[in-house]
Amino acid sequence: xxxxxxxxxxxxxxxxxxxxxxxxxxxxxxxxxxxxxxxxxxxxxxxxxxxxxxxxxxxxxxxxxxxxxxxxxxxxxxxxxxxxxxxxxxxxxxxxxxxxxxxxxxxxxxxxxxx
Amino acid sequence: xxxxxxxxxxxxxxxxxxxxxxxxxxxxxxxxxxxxxxxxxxxxxxxxxxxxxxxxxxxxxxxxxxxxxxxxxxxxxxxxxxxxxxxxxxxxxxxxxxxxxxxxxxxxxxxxxxxxxxxxx
Numbered sequence: 001x002x003x004x005x006x007x008x009x010x011x012x013x014x015x016x017x018x019x020x021x022x023x024x025x026x027x028x029x030x031x032x033x034x035x036x037x038x039x040x041x042x043x044x045x046x047x048x049x050x051x052x053x054x055x056x057x058x059x060x061x062x063x064x065x066x067x068x069x070x071x072x073x074x075x076x077x078x079x080x081x082x083x084x085x086x087x088x089x090x091x092x093x094x095x096x097x098x099x100x101x102x103x104x105x106x107x108x109x110x111x112x113x114x115x
Numbered sequence: 116x117x118x119x120x121x122x123x124x125x126x127x128x129x130x131x132x133x134x135x136x137x138x139x140x141x142x143x144x145x146x147x148x149x150x151x152x153x154x155x156x157x158x159x160x161x162x163x164x165x166x167x168x169x170x171x172x173x174x175x176x177x178x179x180x181x182x183x184x185x186x187x188x189x190x191x192x193x194x195x196x197x198x199x200x201x202x203x204x205x206x207x208x209x210x211x212x213x214x215x216x217x218x219x220x221x222x223x224x225x226x227x228x229x230x231x232x233x234x235x236x
Contacts, residue, residue, distance in 0.1 A: 032222045043121070043208050043227035044159075051222040090158065094222070098164075098172060100147060101212075103225060105158045 002027045002095040004074075006106035014114045019078040021109045023091030026072065032094040033074045034103075035065055039087045047089075050074060061085070086113045116142050119211050121228025129236050130201060136194045136231045138209030144189040145211035149225060150182070153206045165192040199235045207231045 007022040025031055030052050036044040048059025055067045065076045074091060091106040118141040126134050138148055146167045151159040163184050164172045171184035181203075183195040192211075196203055210225035 034224055036227075041206075041230065041232065043119070043229045044210075046224050046226065049222065049224055100164055100166075100172075101223075102149070102161060102164065103159075108158050 001097070002031060002093045002104055004033075004091045004093045004104060004106040006089075006091050006109050008109050009107065010110050010112065012112040012114060013081045015083055016080050019076070019081045019085065019111065021076040021089050021091075021111065023074045023076065023106060024072050025074060025091075025093055027093065032101075033065075033067065034092040034094070035059065035063070035074075035076050036090045036092060037087045038090065038108075044090065047076070081111075081113045083113050083115065086111055117213055117224075117226040118142055119209065119226045119228040121209050121231055123231060124229060125232045125234075127234045127236065128199065131198055132235075134196045134199055134233060136196075136207055136209070136233075138192045138194070138211065138228050140190045140211040140213075140226070143211070143213045143226075145192075146189060146214050147212050148186060148192040149210045149212075150184060150192075150194050151208045151210070153208060153230070155206075159208060162194075196233065199233070201235045204233055204235045207233060 003026045005024045033050040035047040038044045047063045048057045050067045058064045063078050089109045092103045094101045095104050120139045122137050148165040150162045153159050162177045165184045165186040167186045173179045186192040208230040210227045
Protein backbone atom coordinates (compact mmCIF):
# COMPACT_ATOMS: atom_id res chain seq x y z
CA UNK A 1 0.00 0.00 0.00
CA UNK A 2 1.09 3.52 -0.67
CA UNK A 3 1.37 6.27 1.91
CA UNK A 4 2.43 9.88 2.37
CA UNK A 5 4.01 11.55 5.37
CA UNK A 6 3.82 15.26 5.96
CA UNK A 7 6.78 16.06 8.12
CA UNK A 8 5.48 19.25 9.72
CA UNK A 9 2.09 19.70 11.32
CA UNK A 10 2.59 23.47 11.55
CA UNK A 11 4.71 25.90 9.56
CA UNK A 12 4.97 29.64 10.19
CA UNK A 13 6.50 32.08 7.75
CA UNK A 14 6.57 35.83 7.39
CA UNK A 15 4.72 37.43 4.52
CA UNK A 16 6.98 37.72 1.51
CA UNK A 17 9.33 34.91 2.55
CA UNK A 18 9.56 31.47 0.92
CA UNK A 19 7.27 28.60 1.84
CA UNK A 20 8.38 24.97 2.10
CA UNK A 21 5.91 22.25 3.03
CA UNK A 22 7.44 18.81 3.14
CA UNK A 23 5.95 15.53 1.97
CA UNK A 24 7.52 12.10 1.65
CA UNK A 25 5.82 9.21 -0.06
CA UNK A 26 6.07 5.46 0.03
CA UNK A 27 5.20 3.59 -3.14
CA UNK A 28 6.15 0.41 -4.88
CA UNK A 29 5.58 1.97 -8.30
CA UNK A 30 5.48 5.39 -9.91
CA UNK A 31 2.96 7.30 -7.83
CA UNK A 32 0.36 9.89 -8.70
CA UNK A 33 0.79 12.67 -6.17
CA UNK A 34 -1.29 15.74 -5.45
CA UNK A 35 -1.23 18.80 -3.23
CA UNK A 36 -4.47 20.34 -2.02
CA UNK A 37 -5.23 23.39 0.08
CA UNK A 38 -8.14 23.74 2.48
CA UNK A 39 -9.28 27.05 3.88
CA UNK A 40 -11.39 27.03 7.07
CA UNK A 41 -14.80 25.40 6.68
CA UNK A 42 -14.20 24.81 2.99
CA UNK A 43 -13.54 21.86 0.76
CA UNK A 44 -10.19 21.07 -0.80
CA UNK A 45 -8.78 22.91 -3.80
CA UNK A 46 -6.28 21.23 -6.09
CA UNK A 47 -2.96 23.09 -6.22
CA UNK A 48 -1.04 20.74 -8.49
CA UNK A 49 -0.49 17.13 -9.44
CA UNK A 50 2.45 14.93 -10.42
CA UNK A 51 1.79 12.30 -13.04
CA UNK A 52 5.33 11.41 -14.21
CA UNK A 53 5.33 13.85 -17.15
CA UNK A 54 7.75 16.27 -15.50
CA UNK A 55 9.47 16.23 -12.13
CA UNK A 56 8.94 19.95 -11.50
CA UNK A 57 5.26 20.68 -11.38
CA UNK A 58 3.83 24.17 -11.43
CA UNK A 59 0.47 24.79 -9.87
CA UNK A 60 -1.90 27.59 -9.14
CA UNK A 61 -1.23 30.68 -7.02
CA UNK A 62 2.52 30.49 -7.54
CA UNK A 63 3.00 27.08 -5.91
CA UNK A 64 5.20 24.38 -7.34
CA UNK A 65 6.47 21.00 -6.25
CA UNK A 66 9.40 18.84 -7.25
CA UNK A 67 9.21 15.07 -7.45
CA UNK A 68 12.48 13.50 -6.27
CA UNK A 69 12.47 9.77 -6.64
CA UNK A 70 15.85 9.32 -4.94
CA UNK A 71 14.53 11.08 -1.85
CA UNK A 72 10.92 9.84 -2.19
CA UNK A 73 9.83 13.42 -1.69
CA UNK A 74 7.30 15.79 -3.18
CA UNK A 75 7.79 19.04 -1.32
CA UNK A 76 5.58 22.05 -1.99
CA UNK A 77 7.20 25.46 -2.37
CA UNK A 78 6.31 29.05 -3.07
CA UNK A 79 8.86 31.86 -3.45
CA UNK A 80 6.92 34.48 -1.55
CA UNK A 81 4.14 33.86 0.94
CA UNK A 82 0.97 35.90 0.92
CA UNK A 83 -1.44 36.35 3.79
CA UNK A 84 -4.09 34.54 1.77
CA UNK A 85 -1.89 31.41 1.72
CA UNK A 86 -2.66 30.74 5.37
CA UNK A 87 -4.56 27.44 5.31
CA UNK A 88 -4.25 23.68 5.73
CA UNK A 89 -2.29 21.83 3.07
CA UNK A 90 -2.63 18.14 2.26
CA UNK A 91 -0.25 15.92 0.35
CA UNK A 92 -2.11 13.06 -1.30
CA UNK A 93 -1.21 9.88 -3.18
CA UNK A 94 -3.59 7.97 -5.40
CA UNK A 95 -3.73 4.28 -4.49
CA UNK A 96 -5.50 1.45 -6.28
CA UNK A 97 -7.47 -0.54 -3.75
CA UNK A 98 -10.75 -2.46 -3.74
CA UNK A 99 -11.12 -2.01 -7.47
CA UNK A 100 -10.74 1.75 -7.73
CA UNK A 101 -8.27 4.57 -7.20
CA UNK A 102 -8.64 6.19 -3.83
CA UNK A 103 -6.81 8.99 -2.13
CA UNK A 104 -4.44 8.43 0.73
CA UNK A 105 -4.09 11.68 2.65
CA UNK A 106 -1.23 13.02 4.66
CA UNK A 107 -2.03 14.36 8.09
CA UNK A 108 -1.89 17.94 6.85
CA UNK A 109 0.31 20.97 7.45
CA UNK A 110 -1.17 24.16 8.81
CA UNK A 111 0.54 27.17 7.27
CA UNK A 112 0.53 30.39 9.22
CA UNK A 113 1.63 33.60 7.52
CA UNK A 114 2.80 36.41 9.76
CA UNK A 115 2.42 40.03 8.78
CA UNK B 116 -14.00 24.05 -14.82
CA UNK B 117 -14.40 20.94 -12.66
CA UNK B 118 -16.80 22.42 -10.15
CA UNK B 119 -18.45 20.32 -7.48
CA UNK B 120 -21.42 21.77 -5.66
CA UNK B 121 -22.39 20.44 -2.23
CA UNK B 122 -25.59 21.34 -0.40
CA UNK B 123 -26.48 22.25 2.21
CA UNK B 124 -23.40 23.95 3.61
CA UNK B 125 -24.66 23.75 7.16
CA UNK B 126 -27.35 21.77 8.91
CA UNK B 127 -28.48 21.96 12.52
CA UNK B 128 -31.14 19.49 13.56
CA UNK B 129 -32.49 17.46 16.42
CA UNK B 130 -31.36 13.99 17.35
CA UNK B 131 -33.27 11.32 15.45
CA UNK B 132 -33.66 13.37 12.29
CA UNK B 133 -32.47 12.10 8.93
CA UNK B 134 -30.39 14.50 6.88
CA UNK B 135 -29.67 14.37 3.15
CA UNK B 136 -26.58 15.95 1.61
CA UNK B 137 -26.29 16.45 -2.15
CA UNK B 138 -23.13 16.45 -4.21
CA UNK B 139 -23.27 17.56 -7.83
CA UNK B 140 -20.62 17.78 -10.50
CA UNK B 141 -21.65 20.88 -12.43
CA UNK B 142 -19.55 20.77 -15.57
CA UNK B 143 -18.33 17.20 -15.90
CA UNK B 144 -19.59 13.67 -15.54
CA UNK B 145 -18.50 11.58 -12.61
CA UNK B 146 -19.10 7.85 -12.51
CA UNK B 147 -17.25 7.79 -9.22
CA UNK B 148 -17.79 10.09 -6.27
CA UNK B 149 -16.40 9.89 -2.78
CA UNK B 150 -17.72 10.82 0.63
CA UNK B 151 -15.39 11.88 3.40
CA UNK B 152 -15.74 12.84 7.02
CA UNK B 153 -13.39 15.29 8.67
CA UNK B 154 -13.00 15.77 12.40
CA UNK B 155 -11.64 19.05 13.77
CA UNK B 156 -7.98 19.64 12.99
CA UNK B 157 -7.69 16.23 11.32
CA UNK B 158 -7.28 14.88 7.84
CA UNK B 159 -10.10 13.51 5.74
CA UNK B 160 -11.41 10.02 6.38
CA UNK B 161 -12.91 8.19 3.42
CA UNK B 162 -16.35 6.85 4.27
CA UNK B 163 -17.45 5.35 0.99
CA UNK B 164 -16.98 5.27 -2.75
CA UNK B 165 -20.12 6.02 -4.70
CA UNK B 166 -20.49 4.43 -8.13
CA UNK B 167 -23.13 5.56 -10.59
CA UNK B 168 -25.80 2.96 -11.06
CA UNK B 169 -24.47 0.53 -8.47
CA UNK B 170 -24.13 0.11 -4.75
CA UNK B 171 -21.64 2.18 -2.84
CA UNK B 172 -18.52 0.62 -1.40
CA UNK B 173 -18.11 1.43 2.26
CA UNK B 174 -14.85 1.60 4.19
CA UNK B 175 -14.33 -0.65 7.14
CA UNK B 176 -16.14 0.57 10.21
CA UNK B 177 -18.65 2.75 8.36
CA UNK B 178 -22.26 1.69 8.92
CA UNK B 179 -23.96 1.45 5.55
CA UNK B 180 -27.42 1.48 7.14
CA UNK B 181 -26.57 4.70 8.94
CA UNK B 182 -24.98 6.45 5.96
CA UNK B 183 -27.08 5.77 2.87
CA UNK B 184 -25.50 6.67 -0.44
CA UNK B 185 -27.30 7.00 -3.75
CA UNK B 186 -25.63 7.77 -7.07
CA UNK B 187 -28.46 7.69 -9.55
CA UNK B 188 -26.94 9.88 -12.24
CA UNK B 189 -23.54 10.85 -13.60
CA UNK B 190 -23.71 14.22 -11.87
CA UNK B 191 -25.41 13.58 -8.55
CA UNK B 192 -24.64 11.58 -5.45
CA UNK B 193 -26.45 11.90 -2.16
CA UNK B 194 -25.52 10.95 1.39
CA UNK B 195 -28.32 10.47 3.89
CA UNK B 196 -27.44 10.31 7.55
CA UNK B 197 -30.31 8.34 9.02
CA UNK B 198 -31.56 8.86 12.56
CA UNK B 199 -28.68 11.19 13.28
CA UNK B 200 -27.25 11.46 16.77
CA UNK B 201 -24.81 13.95 18.31
CA UNK B 202 -21.88 11.67 17.57
CA UNK B 203 -22.66 12.03 13.87
CA UNK B 204 -21.92 15.74 14.09
CA UNK B 205 -19.02 16.43 11.76
CA UNK B 206 -17.84 18.06 8.56
CA UNK B 207 -18.81 15.94 5.55
CA UNK B 208 -17.10 16.52 2.21
CA UNK B 209 -17.80 14.96 -1.16
CA UNK B 210 -15.57 14.73 -4.19
CA UNK B 211 -15.93 13.66 -7.78
CA UNK B 212 -13.42 12.35 -10.26
CA UNK B 213 -13.62 13.63 -13.83
CA UNK B 214 -13.88 10.51 -15.93
CA UNK B 215 -13.43 12.46 -19.14
CA UNK B 216 -9.95 13.67 -18.34
CA UNK B 217 -6.89 12.70 -20.32
CA UNK B 218 -4.50 10.04 -19.14
CA UNK B 219 -4.75 7.29 -16.60
CA UNK B 220 -7.50 7.12 -14.02
CA UNK B 221 -4.87 7.20 -11.29
CA UNK B 222 -3.83 10.61 -12.53
CA UNK B 223 -7.29 12.11 -12.59
CA UNK B 224 -7.72 14.39 -9.61
CA UNK B 225 -10.71 14.45 -7.36
CA UNK B 226 -12.60 17.73 -7.22
CA UNK B 227 -14.12 18.59 -3.87
CA UNK B 228 -17.29 20.25 -2.74
CA UNK B 229 -17.23 22.92 -0.04
CA UNK B 230 -18.42 20.53 2.63
CA UNK B 231 -21.43 20.29 4.92
CA UNK B 232 -21.19 21.13 8.60
CA UNK B 233 -23.66 18.83 10.36
CA UNK B 234 -24.59 19.60 13.95
CA UNK B 235 -26.96 17.29 15.80
CA UNK B 236 -28.47 18.65 18.99
